[in-house]
Amino acid sequence: MEMMSASVESWGDRPRPARGLLADAWRDFRRNRAAVAGAAVLAVVVLSAWVGPVASPYRFDEQELAEQLEPPSLKHPFGTDIAGRDLLTRVLFGGRVSLLVGLAGTLVSLVIGVTWGAVAGYAGGRIDNYMMRFVDLLYSLPFMFFVILLVTLFGRSLLLLFVALGAVQWLTMSRIVRGQILTLKTQPFVEAARALGVRNRRIVFNHLVPNLLGPVIVYATLTVPVIMLEEAFLSFLGLGVSPPATSWGLLAAEGAASISIVRTNWWLIVFPGAALSLTLLCLNFLGDGLRDGLDPRHARRR
C-alpha cells in the first residue's frame, strides 16, 4: 500500500512526463538551436541537390564556349567554368553525387560495423578479444593510402568508392556497437529470450540491434560528413569520381587549378568549397545535437 501511495504522490513531482526515447530526444533536439538550424539548412541543401539540376535552365554539362570563365552575374549566379558550363547547376549536380556517396558509404560502414561489433560484443571471451584486437590493429593504419592504392589499381568505379570508403569507417561504429551490446547483454530481456530457446543469431539481430538505434543513428550521422570529405579528397586528387560526372571535390579541384596570376576565377573555388563546408558543418551540428539527445553514454552538461 505504501509503495502505491508513494508512486501516486511522486507523479505530481515530475515536471514533464518522460514519453520514451524518441519523444525525449526530439524535445532536447528542438532546444539545441545549432542542431535545428543545421537540420534546416541541410534539408535545403538536399532538396536543391535533388531538384536543382532538373529545375535549372542549363544542363550540368552544357558547354557554351562563348561564356567561358564568367564571374557571377544574373544570368549565371555562380559564374561559369572553363568550358562555359553554369557553375550553379554543376554545384547542385555535384551535390547529388557527394551526398549519394556519403550516404552509401555510411550504409556500408554501418552494415559492417554493426555486424562486427554486435557479434564481438555478444560472443564475448576470446572471440571478442580477437575481433577487437583486429579493430585496434586496423585503427593504427593510414587508411587513405590503401584506398588510394585500391582505387588506382582497380579503376574508379562508383561501387568501389562506396565500398572502399565505407570499409575505412566501420571501425568506430563497431567499437561503439560492441560497447552498447556489452551493457545490453546483461539485461533481463536477453536472459528471457535465451530461456525461451531463441537462437543466438536471432537474439543479436532481432532483439539487441534494434535497441542500439540511438548511438547508431548518432554515429551514422557523424560518419556521413567524414565519408563525403574523403570522397572529395579522392576526387580532388583525380582518383575519385571521374568526368563527365562531377562532385564537390572535383569542382574544387577544377577551381584550384584555374587560379592564375592573370585572373583568379575565385568563384570556381569559393562556391563548391562553401557548399561542401556548409553541408559538413550542418551534418556535424546535427550529429552533435542528436548525440546530446540520443546517446545514453554522452554526459549532458546542463
Add this chain to the structure above:
Amino acid sequence: MTAYVLRRLLGVFPLLALIAFFAFVFMRTAPGGPFDQERALPPQIEASLRARYHLDEPLIQQFARYAGDLVRGDLGPSFRYRNRSVNEIIAQSAPVSLTLGVVAMAFALLAGITAGVIGALREHTWVDHTAMAMAMAGLCIPNFVLGPLLILVFVFHLRLLPPAGWGGLEHLILPAITLGAIRAATIARLTRGGMLEALEQDFVRTARAKGLGERVVALRHALKVAILPVVSYLGPAMAATLTGSIVVERIFLVPGLGTFFVQSALNRDYTVAMGAVLFYSTLLVLLNLIVDVAYTLLDPRVELH
C-alpha cells in the same frame, strides 16, 4: 617500461609484413602494369623489361624476392624513373614532407592550445564564442578548399607570399597553415574542454586557496591536466596530417613524398607506391608508440600494459 617499448616494437614487424603482403598482392593482381602508359613497346623489349624487373616470375617468387630485399632495407628500383631507386626517392622527398608536417603540427598545437585556453578562461564571452565558432569552421573547411582560399587572399590580393614551390621560409607558411588548421581546430576544442574540466578539480581549488593568482593557477597547474586529451589526440592527428599532406603538397607544388606517392599511384609505379605506404605505416606506428609512452610520462595515473 623498456619491456613495453620492446614488445611494441616487436609487434611492428608482423604488422608491416602484413601490409607489405597485401599491398603486393593488390598491385600484382590489378589490371594493367607499369609499362602500359608508354607507347606500345615491341614485344621483345617488353619481354626483356619484364624479365629485368622479374615480373615474369610466379607471384610467390616475386614476393619472396621482394621480402628478401625488404629485410636488407632495399625497397627496389622505381619502375618509372629508371635510373633511381625507391630508397633514393624516399630519401630525397621524405625530409621535405617531414619538415612540412612538423611545422604544421607545431602551428596546430600553438594556435589550438592558445585558443582553447583563452576560450576556457573567458568562458561564455564573445571571445570564447568566436574562438569556438572559428574552430568549428576550421573543422569543416577541407584543406583543399582552405589552401586555394589562402592562396587567393595572401598571394593574389595581398601579394605577401609566393604561391608555390619550396626553398625558403616563405614557402613554408601557407602549406603549414593549410595543413595544420584542421588539427588546430580539434586541439582548440579539446583544450577548452580539458581546461574547463581541470579548473573544476580539487587541486585547482587548493592552488587558489593558497593564494596563487588566477593566471598562475591556470597556466602552471590546470594546463598540465588539460592537455592530456590533446596528447592522446596526437596519434590520430599525426596520421591525419600525413594523409592531408598529400593534397597540400599537390596544391602548393611541394616536392615531398606525398607528391611522389600520388604520381606513382597514377603511373602504376609499384615499387615506389609500396615503398611510400610502408614508409608512412612505419612512421605512424613509431609515432603512436612515442605518443603512448609520452602520455604515460605525463599522467602518472595511467599504466602501460
